[in-house]
Amino acid sequence: MSDLDLRHLRSFLAVAQERSITGAGAVLHLTQQAVSTHVRQLERSLGVVLLVRTSRGVLLTAAGEELAAGGATVVDDVDRLAERVRAVAGAQAGTLRLACCPAATSLFAVDVADALEAMVPGLRVMLKGAQHPRHELELLNDGSADAAFMWLPVGDVGLHHAVVRSDPRAVVLSPRHPLADRSTVTLADLAGDPVVRPDVLTSPEAERFWMADPRPGGGPAPRGPLVPGVEDCLLEVGRRRGIWLAPQPLKALVPAGDLRWIPVTDAENFDLAVVWHDRAPQPLITRLISEVRGITGHEKRLHAA
Template sequence: MVDLDTRLLRSFAVVAREGTITGAAARLHIAQQALSAQVQQLERAVGATLLVRTTRGVRLTRAGDELLAGIKPLLCDLDAVLSRVRATAGGRLGRLRLVCKPHATAEFALDVVQAMERDLPGIELELVTVSTLPEELAALREGTADVSFLWVPTGDERLRSARVRRDRRVVALPSGHPFAARDALSLAELADEPVIVPQVVVSEDVVRHWLAEPRPDGRPAVRGPAAHRIEDRLMLVARGRGVWFAPEPLARYFPLPGVVWVPVTDVEPSYLAVVWMPGAPEALIAHLVEHVRGLTGWGDRDGDRNRDDDGDTGG
Protein backbone atom coordinates (compact mmCIF):
# COMPACT_ATOMS: atom_id res chain seq x y z
CA MET A 1 0.00 0.00 0.00
CA VAL A 2 1.40 3.40 -1.02
CA ASP A 3 1.65 5.94 1.81
CA LEU A 4 0.99 9.32 0.19
CA ASP A 5 1.80 12.67 1.77
CA THR A 6 -1.31 14.85 1.60
CA ARG A 7 0.97 17.87 1.14
CA LEU A 8 2.12 16.40 -2.17
CA LEU A 9 -1.45 15.72 -3.23
CA ARG A 10 -2.52 19.28 -2.42
CA SER A 11 0.45 20.71 -4.37
CA PHE A 12 -0.42 18.52 -7.37
CA ALA A 13 -4.05 19.69 -7.24
CA VAL A 14 -2.93 23.33 -7.27
CA VAL A 15 -0.63 22.72 -10.24
CA ALA A 16 -3.50 21.07 -12.11
CA ARG A 17 -5.78 24.00 -11.34
CA GLU A 18 -3.26 26.73 -12.22
CA GLY A 19 -1.92 24.98 -15.34
CA THR A 20 1.65 26.18 -14.73
CA ILE A 21 4.38 25.47 -12.21
CA THR A 22 5.02 29.20 -11.95
CA GLY A 23 1.42 30.07 -11.07
CA ALA A 24 1.08 27.15 -8.67
CA ALA A 25 4.32 28.02 -6.87
CA ALA A 26 3.12 31.59 -6.40
CA ARG A 27 -0.20 30.34 -5.09
CA LEU A 28 1.53 27.98 -2.65
CA HIS A 29 4.19 30.55 -1.68
CA ILE A 30 7.06 28.18 -2.42
CA ALA A 31 9.91 28.17 -4.96
CA GLN A 32 9.26 26.68 -8.41
CA GLN A 33 12.15 24.26 -7.94
CA ALA A 34 10.68 23.03 -4.65
CA LEU A 35 7.27 22.53 -6.25
CA SER A 36 8.77 20.63 -9.21
CA ALA A 37 10.55 18.40 -6.70
CA GLN A 38 7.25 17.70 -4.92
CA VAL A 39 5.57 16.69 -8.18
CA GLN A 40 8.47 14.36 -9.01
CA GLN A 41 8.29 12.85 -5.53
CA LEU A 42 4.58 12.20 -6.00
CA GLU A 43 5.17 10.61 -9.39
CA ARG A 44 7.73 8.25 -7.88
CA ALA A 45 5.28 7.36 -5.09
CA VAL A 46 2.41 6.48 -7.45
CA GLY A 47 4.65 4.98 -10.13
CA ALA A 48 3.31 7.07 -13.00
CA THR A 49 3.99 10.29 -14.89
CA LEU A 50 1.35 12.82 -13.92
CA LEU A 51 2.37 15.97 -15.81
CA VAL A 52 4.01 16.81 -19.08
CA ARG A 53 5.47 20.23 -19.74
CA THR A 54 4.33 22.24 -22.75
CA THR A 55 5.26 25.64 -24.10
CA ARG A 56 2.19 27.06 -22.35
CA GLY A 57 2.63 25.33 -19.00
CA VAL A 58 1.79 21.79 -17.94
CA ARG A 59 -0.74 19.21 -19.09
CA LEU A 60 -2.08 16.29 -17.09
CA THR A 61 -1.48 12.82 -18.42
CA ARG A 62 -4.31 10.29 -18.31
CA ALA A 63 -2.82 9.02 -15.06
CA GLY A 64 -2.76 12.59 -13.78
CA ASP A 65 -6.41 13.06 -14.73
CA GLU A 66 -7.30 9.88 -12.87
CA LEU A 67 -5.37 10.91 -9.77
CA LEU A 68 -6.91 14.38 -9.74
CA ALA A 69 -10.44 13.00 -10.03
CA GLY A 70 -9.79 10.64 -7.15
CA ILE A 71 -8.10 13.02 -4.73
CA LYS A 72 -10.54 15.94 -5.02
CA PRO A 73 -13.26 14.31 -2.86
CA LEU A 74 -10.61 12.86 -0.54
CA LEU A 75 -9.07 16.28 0.12
CA CYS A 76 -12.51 17.82 0.59
CA ASP A 77 -13.43 15.10 3.08
CA LEU A 78 -10.13 15.56 4.90
CA ASP A 79 -10.67 19.32 5.12
CA ALA A 80 -14.14 18.73 6.50
CA VAL A 81 -12.80 16.30 9.11
CA LEU A 82 -10.08 18.71 10.17
CA SER A 83 -12.62 21.52 10.39
CA ARG A 84 -14.82 19.42 12.66
CA VAL A 85 -11.83 18.43 14.79
CA ARG A 86 -10.85 22.07 15.27
CA ALA A 87 -14.45 23.05 15.99
CA THR A 88 -14.73 20.28 18.57
CA ALA A 89 -11.45 21.26 20.20
CA GLY A 90 -12.67 24.86 20.34
CA GLY A 91 -16.01 23.92 21.85
CA ARG A 92 -18.02 24.89 18.75
CA LEU A 93 -19.03 21.32 17.88
CA GLY A 94 -19.83 18.19 19.85
CA ARG A 95 -22.27 16.73 22.33
CA LEU A 96 -22.89 17.91 25.88
CA ARG A 97 -25.17 16.02 28.26
CA LEU A 98 -26.51 18.11 31.15
CA VAL A 99 -28.21 16.70 34.23
CA CYS A 100 -29.80 18.92 36.83
CA LYS A 101 -32.40 19.25 39.54
CA PRO A 102 -35.14 21.68 38.45
CA HIS A 103 -35.21 23.50 41.78
CA ALA A 104 -31.58 24.54 41.29
CA THR A 105 -31.79 25.57 37.64
CA ALA A 106 -35.41 26.44 36.87
CA GLU A 107 -34.54 30.12 36.50
CA PHE A 108 -32.04 29.67 33.64
CA ALA A 109 -31.70 26.07 32.37
CA LEU A 110 -33.95 26.35 29.32
CA ASP A 111 -32.64 29.82 28.48
CA VAL A 112 -29.01 28.71 28.55
CA VAL A 113 -29.70 25.66 26.37
CA GLN A 114 -31.50 27.80 23.80
CA ALA A 115 -28.74 30.44 23.88
CA MET A 116 -26.01 27.86 23.30
CA GLU A 117 -27.93 26.21 20.47
CA ARG A 118 -28.40 29.62 18.86
CA ASP A 119 -24.81 30.77 19.24
CA LEU A 120 -23.15 27.38 18.59
CA PRO A 121 -25.31 25.62 16.00
CA GLY A 122 -22.80 22.77 15.68
CA ILE A 123 -23.33 21.44 19.20
CA GLU A 124 -25.81 18.85 20.41
CA LEU A 125 -27.25 19.46 23.88
CA GLU A 126 -29.17 16.99 26.02
CA LEU A 127 -30.90 18.20 29.19
CA VAL A 128 -32.13 15.60 31.69
CA THR A 129 -33.71 16.40 35.06
CA VAL A 130 -33.52 14.32 38.23
CA SER A 131 -35.09 14.76 41.65
CA THR A 132 -32.25 14.10 44.08
CA LEU A 133 -28.57 14.83 44.56
CA PRO A 134 -27.52 11.13 44.56
CA GLU A 135 -29.11 10.68 41.12
CA GLU A 136 -27.26 13.73 39.85
CA LEU A 137 -23.90 12.63 41.24
CA ALA A 138 -24.41 9.09 39.94
CA ALA A 139 -24.98 10.40 36.41
CA LEU A 140 -21.66 12.23 36.54
CA ARG A 141 -19.71 9.37 38.10
CA GLU A 142 -21.14 6.73 35.77
CA GLY A 143 -20.57 8.82 32.67
CA THR A 144 -24.22 9.09 31.61
CA ALA A 145 -23.92 12.89 31.94
CA ASP A 146 -21.05 15.26 31.24
CA VAL A 147 -21.94 18.20 33.43
CA SER A 148 -24.32 19.25 36.17
CA PHE A 149 -25.37 22.20 38.32
CA LEU A 150 -24.75 21.84 42.05
CA TRP A 151 -24.40 24.08 45.04
CA VAL A 152 -20.84 23.75 46.25
CA PRO A 153 -19.10 22.29 48.09
CA THR A 154 -20.04 18.89 46.62
CA GLY A 155 -18.29 16.32 48.80
CA ASP A 156 -16.43 14.64 45.92
CA GLU A 157 -12.80 15.66 45.45
CA ARG A 158 -12.79 14.38 41.86
CA LEU A 159 -15.34 16.92 40.70
CA ARG A 160 -14.25 20.14 39.03
CA SER A 161 -16.42 23.21 39.16
CA ALA A 162 -16.90 26.80 38.08
CA ARG A 163 -19.18 29.02 40.12
CA VAL A 164 -21.98 30.69 38.16
CA ARG A 165 -24.38 32.20 40.72
CA ARG A 166 -24.23 33.62 44.25
CA ASP A 167 -27.37 32.92 46.31
CA ARG A 168 -28.05 34.41 49.69
CA ARG A 169 -29.32 31.94 52.25
CA VAL A 170 -32.69 31.89 53.88
CA VAL A 171 -34.20 29.87 56.69
CA ALA A 172 -37.43 27.90 56.48
CA LEU A 173 -39.62 28.34 59.57
CA PRO A 174 -43.04 26.98 60.48
CA SER A 175 -45.68 29.62 59.76
CA GLY A 176 -46.58 29.80 63.45
CA HIS A 177 -43.02 30.50 64.58
CA PRO A 178 -42.46 33.72 66.61
CA PHE A 179 -39.96 34.88 63.96
CA ALA A 180 -42.20 34.08 60.98
CA ALA A 181 -43.13 37.73 60.39
CA ARG A 182 -39.56 39.04 60.54
CA ASP A 183 -37.90 40.62 57.50
CA ALA A 184 -34.51 39.11 58.39
CA LEU A 185 -32.83 37.08 61.12
CA SER A 186 -29.33 36.54 62.47
CA LEU A 187 -27.66 33.26 63.39
CA ALA A 188 -27.57 34.38 67.01
CA GLU A 189 -31.37 34.65 67.05
CA LEU A 190 -31.60 31.12 65.64
CA ALA A 191 -28.97 29.64 67.97
CA ASP A 192 -31.39 27.47 69.94
CA GLU A 193 -33.41 26.27 66.95
CA PRO A 194 -32.85 22.64 65.92
CA VAL A 195 -31.80 22.45 62.28
CA ILE A 196 -33.04 19.78 59.88
CA VAL A 197 -30.03 17.78 58.68
CA PRO A 198 -29.73 16.84 54.98
CA GLN A 199 -29.61 13.03 54.99
CA VAL A 200 -27.01 12.54 52.26
CA VAL A 201 -23.76 10.60 52.49
CA VAL A 202 -21.16 13.36 52.48
CA SER A 203 -18.31 14.56 54.66
CA GLU A 204 -19.00 16.07 58.04
CA ASP A 205 -17.41 19.32 56.86
CA VAL A 206 -20.07 19.63 54.17
CA VAL A 207 -22.86 18.91 56.64
CA ARG A 208 -21.52 21.70 58.83
CA HIS A 209 -21.60 24.05 55.85
CA TRP A 210 -25.32 23.47 55.36
CA LEU A 211 -26.02 23.72 59.08
CA ALA A 212 -24.22 27.10 59.13
CA GLU A 213 -21.54 25.89 61.53
CA PRO A 214 -19.71 27.09 63.39
CA ARG A 215 -21.98 29.83 64.66
CA PRO A 216 -20.54 33.29 65.47
CA ASP A 217 -20.07 32.31 69.11
CA GLY A 218 -18.27 29.11 68.11
CA ARG A 219 -21.05 26.77 69.17
CA PRO A 220 -22.36 24.04 66.87
CA ALA A 221 -25.92 24.09 65.61
CA VAL A 222 -28.59 22.20 67.47
CA ARG A 223 -29.20 19.20 65.23
CA GLY A 224 -32.75 18.18 64.54
CA PRO A 225 -34.10 15.20 62.58
CA ALA A 226 -32.57 14.21 59.24
CA ALA A 227 -34.39 13.92 55.93
CA HIS A 228 -33.27 13.00 52.43
CA ARG A 229 -35.67 14.83 50.11
CA ILE A 230 -36.31 18.57 50.24
CA GLU A 231 -40.05 17.98 50.46
CA ASP A 232 -39.51 15.83 53.55
CA ARG A 233 -37.31 18.47 55.18
CA LEU A 234 -39.94 21.12 54.61
CA MET A 235 -42.64 18.84 55.99
CA LEU A 236 -40.59 18.52 59.18
CA VAL A 237 -40.30 22.32 59.29
CA ALA A 238 -44.05 22.73 58.86
CA ARG A 239 -44.60 20.29 61.74
CA GLY A 240 -42.37 22.38 64.01
CA ARG A 241 -39.55 19.81 64.24
CA GLY A 242 -36.86 22.29 63.27
CA VAL A 243 -35.72 24.96 60.83
CA TRP A 244 -33.79 24.51 57.59
CA PHE A 245 -31.19 26.70 55.87
CA ALA A 246 -31.30 26.78 52.08
CA PRO A 247 -30.28 28.89 49.07
CA GLU A 248 -32.85 31.57 48.30
CA PRO A 249 -33.98 30.09 44.92
CA LEU A 250 -35.49 27.16 46.82
CA ALA A 251 -37.84 29.55 48.60
CA ARG A 252 -39.25 30.57 45.23
CA TYR A 253 -39.48 26.99 43.99
CA PHE A 254 -41.08 25.57 47.17
CA PRO A 255 -43.72 28.06 48.42
CA LEU A 256 -45.40 25.46 50.64
CA PRO A 257 -48.33 26.04 53.02
CA GLY A 258 -47.22 26.06 56.64
CA VAL A 259 -43.68 27.23 55.81
CA VAL A 260 -42.27 30.76 55.61
CA TRP A 261 -38.86 31.80 54.37
CA VAL A 262 -36.82 34.53 56.06
CA PRO A 263 -33.37 35.83 54.92
CA VAL A 264 -30.45 35.25 57.30
CA THR A 265 -28.10 38.23 57.38
CA ASP A 266 -24.83 36.74 58.65
CA VAL A 267 -24.58 33.30 57.09
CA GLU A 268 -22.25 32.55 54.20
CA PRO A 269 -23.99 32.59 50.79
CA SER A 270 -24.44 29.51 48.67
CA TYR A 271 -22.71 29.22 45.31
CA LEU A 272 -24.26 27.36 42.42
CA ALA A 273 -21.62 25.87 40.14
CA VAL A 274 -21.25 24.07 36.86
CA VAL A 275 -19.73 20.74 37.92
CA TRP A 276 -18.04 18.02 35.87
CA MET A 277 -15.75 15.01 36.14
CA PRO A 278 -12.22 14.98 34.66
CA GLY A 279 -12.36 13.89 31.04
CA ALA A 280 -15.58 15.76 30.24
CA PRO A 281 -15.55 18.03 27.13
CA GLU A 282 -14.07 21.08 28.82
CA ALA A 283 -14.15 23.34 25.75
CA LEU A 284 -17.93 22.92 25.54
CA ILE A 285 -18.23 23.31 29.30
CA ALA A 286 -16.32 26.60 29.10
CA HIS A 287 -18.97 27.88 26.68
CA LEU A 288 -21.68 26.64 29.04
CA VAL A 289 -20.13 28.49 31.98
CA GLU A 290 -19.89 31.67 29.92
CA HIS A 291 -23.55 31.48 28.87
CA VAL A 292 -24.83 30.69 32.38
CA ARG A 293 -22.83 33.53 33.91
CA GLY A 294 -24.29 35.86 31.32
CA LEU A 295 -27.81 34.84 32.32
CA THR A 296 -27.20 34.92 36.07
CA GLY A 297 -25.33 38.22 36.03
CA TRP A 298 -22.19 36.74 37.56
CA GLY A 299 -19.56 39.40 38.18
CA ASP A 300 -16.11 39.89 39.67
CA ARG A 301 -17.56 40.51 43.11
CA ASP A 302 -19.10 37.04 43.11
CA GLY A 303 -15.79 35.20 42.93
CA ASP A 304 -13.46 33.61 40.43
CA ARG A 305 -13.57 30.42 38.41
CA ASN A 306 -12.13 27.74 40.63
CA ARG A 307 -11.94 24.10 41.47
CA ASP A 308 -13.96 23.10 44.53
CA ASP A 309 -12.77 20.02 46.38
CA ASP A 310 -15.70 19.78 48.76
CA GLY A 311 -19.25 18.58 48.27
CA ASP A 312 -22.87 19.63 48.09
CA THR A 313 -25.57 18.38 50.44
CA GLY A 314 -28.08 21.15 50.11
CA GLY A 315 -29.99 19.93 47.08
Protein backbone atom coordinates in the same frame (compact mmCIF):
# COMPACT_ATOMS: atom_id res chain seq x y z
CA MET B 1 7.52 42.52 12.26
CA SER B 2 4.42 43.41 14.24
CA ASP B 3 3.08 45.27 11.17
CA LEU B 4 3.62 42.35 8.80
CA ASP B 5 0.39 41.54 6.99
CA LEU B 6 -0.12 37.89 6.04
CA ARG B 7 -1.88 38.87 2.81
CA HIS B 8 1.14 40.87 1.76
CA LEU B 9 3.50 38.06 2.75
CA ARG B 10 1.49 35.51 0.75
CA SER B 11 1.67 37.74 -2.32
CA PHE B 12 5.42 38.18 -1.96
CA LEU B 13 5.97 34.42 -1.52
CA ALA B 14 3.98 33.77 -4.69
CA VAL B 15 6.14 36.30 -6.56
CA ALA B 16 9.29 34.66 -5.18
CA GLN B 17 8.03 31.24 -6.28
CA GLU B 18 6.90 32.31 -9.74
CA ARG B 19 9.64 34.92 -10.25
CA SER B 20 6.89 36.97 -11.86
CA ILE B 21 4.27 39.39 -10.59
CA THR B 22 1.94 38.36 -13.40
CA GLY B 23 2.42 34.69 -12.57
CA ALA B 24 1.85 35.32 -8.87
CA GLY B 25 -1.39 37.13 -9.68
CA ALA B 26 -2.60 34.13 -11.68
CA VAL B 27 -1.79 31.74 -8.82
CA LEU B 28 -3.47 33.94 -6.22
CA HIS B 29 -6.37 34.98 -8.47
CA LEU B 30 -5.41 38.62 -7.98
CA THR B 31 -4.69 41.39 -10.44
CA GLN B 32 -1.09 42.29 -11.22
CA GLN B 33 -1.73 45.70 -9.65
CA ALA B 34 -2.97 44.12 -6.39
CA VAL B 35 0.12 41.90 -6.11
CA SER B 36 2.43 44.85 -6.80
CA THR B 37 0.65 46.92 -4.16
CA HIS B 38 0.99 44.12 -1.57
CA VAL B 39 4.72 43.81 -2.21
CA ARG B 40 5.27 47.57 -1.94
CA GLN B 41 3.30 47.69 1.33
CA LEU B 42 5.35 44.80 2.68
CA GLU B 43 8.60 46.56 1.73
CA ARG B 44 7.35 49.72 3.41
CA SER B 45 6.44 47.80 6.59
CA LEU B 46 9.85 46.14 6.78
CA GLY B 47 11.85 49.14 5.57
CA VAL B 48 13.74 47.09 2.98
CA VAL B 49 13.77 46.40 -0.77
CA LEU B 50 12.69 42.82 -1.44
CA LEU B 51 12.85 42.50 -5.23
CA VAL B 52 14.02 44.20 -8.38
CA ARG B 53 11.87 44.17 -11.50
CA THR B 54 13.56 43.27 -14.81
CA SER B 55 12.42 42.72 -18.40
CA ARG B 56 12.37 38.98 -17.72
CA GLY B 57 10.59 39.05 -14.37
CA VAL B 58 11.90 39.82 -10.90
CA LEU B 59 15.09 39.23 -8.98
CA LEU B 60 15.11 38.89 -5.20
CA THR B 61 17.46 40.99 -3.15
CA ALA B 62 19.38 39.41 -0.27
CA ALA B 63 16.62 40.60 2.06
CA GLY B 64 14.04 39.12 -0.30
CA GLU B 65 15.80 35.76 -0.33
CA GLU B 66 15.87 35.74 3.49
CA LEU B 67 12.17 36.56 3.71
CA ALA B 68 11.29 33.95 1.10
CA ALA B 69 13.20 31.30 3.06
CA GLY B 70 11.59 32.08 6.42
CA GLY B 71 8.23 33.45 5.31
CA ALA B 72 6.95 30.12 4.02
CA THR B 73 7.42 28.63 7.51
CA VAL B 74 5.47 31.50 9.06
CA VAL B 75 2.56 31.04 6.67
CA ASP B 76 2.58 27.26 7.16
CA ASP B 77 2.55 27.71 10.96
CA VAL B 78 -0.41 30.08 10.74
CA ASP B 79 -2.27 27.71 8.42
CA ARG B 80 -1.70 24.77 10.76
CA LEU B 81 -2.84 26.88 13.73
CA ALA B 82 -6.04 27.80 11.88
CA GLU B 83 -6.64 24.11 11.11
CA ARG B 84 -6.21 23.20 14.80
CA VAL B 85 -8.62 25.94 15.84
CA ARG B 86 -11.22 24.74 13.34
CA ALA B 87 -10.70 21.14 14.46
CA VAL B 88 -11.34 22.08 18.08
CA ALA B 89 -14.47 23.97 17.09
CA GLY B 90 -15.63 21.04 14.98
CA ALA B 91 -15.02 18.61 17.80
CA GLN B 92 -17.53 20.50 19.90
CA ALA B 93 -20.37 19.19 17.78
CA GLY B 94 -21.97 16.23 19.52
CA THR B 95 -23.80 15.93 22.80
CA LEU B 96 -23.32 17.69 26.13
CA ARG B 97 -25.18 16.04 29.00
CA LEU B 98 -26.06 18.28 31.93
CA ALA B 99 -27.43 16.93 35.19
CA CYS B 100 -29.54 19.34 37.21
CA CYS B 101 -32.08 19.42 40.00
CA PRO B 102 -35.05 21.35 38.57
CA ALA B 103 -35.46 23.34 41.80
CA ALA B 104 -31.91 24.68 41.56
CA THR B 105 -31.68 25.48 37.86
CA SER B 106 -35.12 25.83 36.28
CA LEU B 107 -34.66 29.62 36.10
CA PHE B 108 -31.91 29.32 33.50
CA ALA B 109 -31.19 25.70 32.44
CA VAL B 110 -33.44 25.77 29.37
CA ASP B 111 -32.09 29.18 28.27
CA VAL B 112 -28.52 27.90 28.63
CA ALA B 113 -29.22 24.75 26.61
CA ASP B 114 -30.88 26.75 23.81
CA ALA B 115 -28.05 29.32 23.73
CA LEU B 116 -25.32 26.67 23.52
CA GLU B 117 -27.05 24.82 20.70
CA ALA B 118 -27.44 28.11 18.82
CA MET B 119 -23.73 28.96 19.25
CA VAL B 120 -22.31 25.55 18.32
CA PRO B 121 -23.69 24.08 15.08
CA GLY B 122 -24.49 20.39 15.44
CA LEU B 123 -24.40 20.43 19.24
CA ARG B 124 -27.18 18.75 21.20
CA VAL B 125 -27.55 19.67 24.89
CA MET B 126 -29.36 17.07 26.98
CA LEU B 127 -30.78 18.15 30.36
CA LYS B 128 -30.88 15.17 32.70
CA GLY B 129 -33.19 15.74 35.65
CA ALA B 130 -31.77 14.65 39.00
CA GLN B 131 -33.76 14.12 42.17
CA HIS B 132 -31.17 15.60 44.53
CA PRO B 133 -27.42 16.47 44.80
CA ARG B 134 -26.37 12.91 45.58
CA HIS B 135 -28.18 11.73 42.45
CA GLU B 136 -26.32 14.37 40.40
CA LEU B 137 -23.04 13.06 41.77
CA GLU B 138 -24.00 9.52 40.78
CA LEU B 139 -24.75 10.67 37.22
CA LEU B 140 -21.33 12.31 37.00
CA ASN B 141 -19.45 9.38 38.48
CA ASP B 142 -21.04 6.71 36.28
CA GLY B 143 -20.53 8.78 33.11
CA SER B 144 -24.22 9.46 32.50
CA ALA B 145 -23.58 13.23 32.67
CA ASP B 146 -20.68 15.41 31.58
CA ALA B 147 -21.41 18.22 34.02
CA ALA B 148 -23.96 19.24 36.64
CA PHE B 149 -25.31 22.34 38.37
CA MET B 150 -24.68 21.90 42.10
CA TRP B 151 -24.51 24.08 45.20
CA LEU B 152 -21.12 24.03 46.89
CA PRO B 153 -19.49 22.51 48.79
CA VAL B 154 -19.72 19.11 47.14
CA GLY B 155 -16.87 17.54 49.10
CA ASP B 156 -13.57 15.99 48.14
CA VAL B 157 -14.91 13.90 45.28
CA GLY B 158 -12.28 14.54 42.57
CA LEU B 159 -14.37 16.94 40.47
CA HIS B 160 -13.75 20.42 39.04
CA HIS B 161 -16.10 23.34 39.60
CA ALA B 162 -16.69 26.98 38.66
CA VAL B 163 -19.14 29.23 40.51
CA VAL B 164 -21.90 30.67 38.28
CA ARG B 165 -24.29 32.20 40.84
CA SER B 166 -24.28 33.22 44.50
CA ASP B 167 -27.53 32.95 46.47
CA PRO B 168 -28.36 34.50 49.86
CA ARG B 169 -29.32 32.13 52.65
CA ALA B 170 -32.77 32.03 54.20
CA VAL B 171 -34.30 30.19 57.11
CA VAL B 172 -37.63 28.45 56.67
CA LEU B 173 -39.87 28.77 59.72
CA SER B 174 -43.33 27.65 60.75
CA PRO B 175 -45.79 30.57 60.84
CA ARG B 176 -46.13 29.74 64.57
CA HIS B 177 -42.41 30.23 65.20
CA PRO B 178 -41.62 33.21 67.51
CA LEU B 179 -39.48 34.77 64.75
CA ALA B 180 -41.99 34.20 61.95
CA ASP B 181 -42.92 37.89 61.66
CA ARG B 182 -39.33 39.16 61.47
CA SER B 183 -38.05 40.64 58.19
CA THR B 184 -34.51 39.32 58.82
CA VAL B 185 -32.78 37.17 61.42
CA THR B 186 -29.22 36.30 62.45
CA LEU B 187 -27.69 32.96 63.27
CA ALA B 188 -27.62 34.01 66.92
CA ASP B 189 -31.43 34.37 66.77
CA LEU B 190 -31.60 30.74 65.64
CA ALA B 191 -29.09 29.37 68.15
CA GLY B 192 -31.61 27.16 69.95
CA ASP B 193 -33.45 25.82 66.89
CA PRO B 194 -32.63 22.30 65.64
CA VAL B 195 -31.87 22.25 61.89
CA VAL B 196 -33.72 19.71 59.75
CA ARG B 197 -31.33 17.82 57.46
CA PRO B 198 -32.29 16.29 54.09
CA ASP B 199 -30.47 13.00 53.52
CA VAL B 200 -29.47 13.95 49.96
CA LEU B 201 -26.23 15.91 50.39
CA THR B 202 -22.95 14.68 48.98
CA SER B 203 -20.62 14.85 51.98
CA PRO B 204 -20.35 15.66 55.70
CA GLU B 205 -18.75 18.96 54.63
CA ALA B 206 -21.83 19.81 52.59
CA GLU B 207 -24.15 18.97 55.47
CA ARG B 208 -22.21 21.18 57.87
CA PHE B 209 -22.34 24.07 55.41
CA TRP B 210 -26.10 23.76 54.90
CA MET B 211 -26.56 23.75 58.67
CA ALA B 212 -24.20 26.74 59.18
CA ASP B 213 -22.16 24.55 61.49
CA PRO B 214 -20.23 25.70 63.41
CA ARG B 215 -21.98 28.91 64.32
CA PRO B 216 -20.13 32.26 64.49
CA GLY B 217 -19.19 31.77 68.15
CA GLY B 218 -17.68 28.37 67.42
CA GLY B 219 -20.50 26.31 68.92
CA PRO B 220 -22.21 23.47 67.04
CA ALA B 221 -25.48 23.91 65.20
CA PRO B 222 -28.31 21.94 66.86
CA ARG B 223 -29.10 18.87 64.77
CA GLY B 224 -32.72 18.24 63.97
CA PRO B 225 -34.42 15.29 62.25
CA LEU B 226 -32.73 13.58 59.28
CA VAL B 227 -35.36 13.27 56.55
CA PRO B 228 -35.38 11.71 53.04
CA GLY B 229 -35.69 14.87 50.95
CA VAL B 230 -36.38 18.59 50.61
CA GLU B 231 -40.14 18.21 50.71
CA ASP B 232 -39.80 16.34 53.97
CA CYS B 233 -37.79 19.25 55.40
CA LEU B 234 -40.73 21.53 54.74
CA LEU B 235 -43.14 19.12 56.38
CA GLU B 236 -40.96 18.92 59.50
CA VAL B 237 -40.68 22.71 59.64
CA GLY B 238 -44.45 23.02 59.30
CA ARG B 239 -44.88 20.69 62.29
CA ARG B 240 -42.39 22.79 64.31
CA ARG B 241 -39.85 20.00 64.62
CA GLY B 242 -37.05 22.26 63.45
CA ILE B 243 -35.98 24.93 60.99
CA TRP B 244 -34.38 24.59 57.57
CA LEU B 245 -31.60 26.73 56.10
CA ALA B 246 -31.68 26.95 52.30
CA PRO B 247 -30.84 29.17 49.29
CA GLN B 248 -33.43 31.93 48.94
CA PRO B 249 -34.29 31.14 45.27
CA LEU B 250 -35.84 27.86 46.40
CA LYS B 251 -38.67 29.90 47.91
CA ALA B 252 -40.13 30.48 44.44
CA LEU B 253 -39.52 26.94 43.24
CA VAL B 254 -40.41 24.64 46.14
CA PRO B 255 -44.05 24.66 47.28
CA ALA B 256 -44.03 25.62 50.95
CA GLY B 257 -47.61 26.52 51.89
CA ASP B 258 -47.66 29.26 54.50
CA LEU B 259 -44.11 28.69 55.75
CA ARG B 260 -41.99 31.80 56.24
CA TRP B 261 -38.74 32.34 54.29
CA ILE B 262 -36.64 34.92 56.14
CA PRO B 263 -33.18 36.16 55.08
CA VAL B 264 -30.31 35.30 57.45
CA THR B 265 -28.12 38.37 57.38
CA ASP B 266 -24.87 36.94 58.76
CA ALA B 267 -24.83 33.53 57.07
CA GLU B 268 -22.62 32.66 54.09
CA ASN B 269 -24.21 32.65 50.66
CA PHE B 270 -24.79 29.44 48.76
CA ASP B 271 -22.58 29.28 45.64
CA LEU B 272 -24.13 27.46 42.69
CA ALA B 273 -21.48 25.95 40.41
CA VAL B 274 -20.95 24.03 37.21
CA VAL B 275 -19.30 20.78 38.36
CA TRP B 276 -17.59 18.46 35.87
CA HIS B 277 -15.22 15.50 35.61
CA ASP B 278 -11.96 15.05 33.69
CA ARG B 279 -13.65 13.25 30.80
CA ALA B 280 -15.98 16.16 30.01
CA PRO B 281 -15.37 18.13 26.75
CA GLN B 282 -13.46 21.12 28.14
CA PRO B 283 -14.22 23.62 25.30
CA LEU B 284 -17.95 23.06 25.82
CA ILE B 285 -17.60 23.32 29.59
CA THR B 286 -15.86 26.67 29.14
CA ARG B 287 -18.70 27.94 26.96
CA LEU B 288 -21.25 26.57 29.41
CA ILE B 289 -19.69 28.45 32.34
CA SER B 290 -19.52 31.69 30.35
CA GLU B 291 -23.12 31.38 29.15
CA VAL B 292 -24.55 30.68 32.62
CA ARG B 293 -22.56 33.50 34.17
CA GLY B 294 -23.91 35.83 31.50
CA ILE B 295 -27.49 34.80 32.26
CA THR B 296 -27.11 35.03 36.04
CA GLY B 297 -25.01 38.22 35.99
CA HIS B 298 -22.16 36.52 37.84
CA GLU B 299 -19.63 37.48 35.12
CA LYS B 300 -20.28 41.20 35.75
CA ARG B 301 -19.83 40.74 39.49
CA LEU B 302 -16.48 38.99 38.90
CA HIS B 303 -15.23 41.89 36.78
CA ALA B 304 -16.53 44.43 39.31
CA ALA B 305 -14.64 42.67 42.08
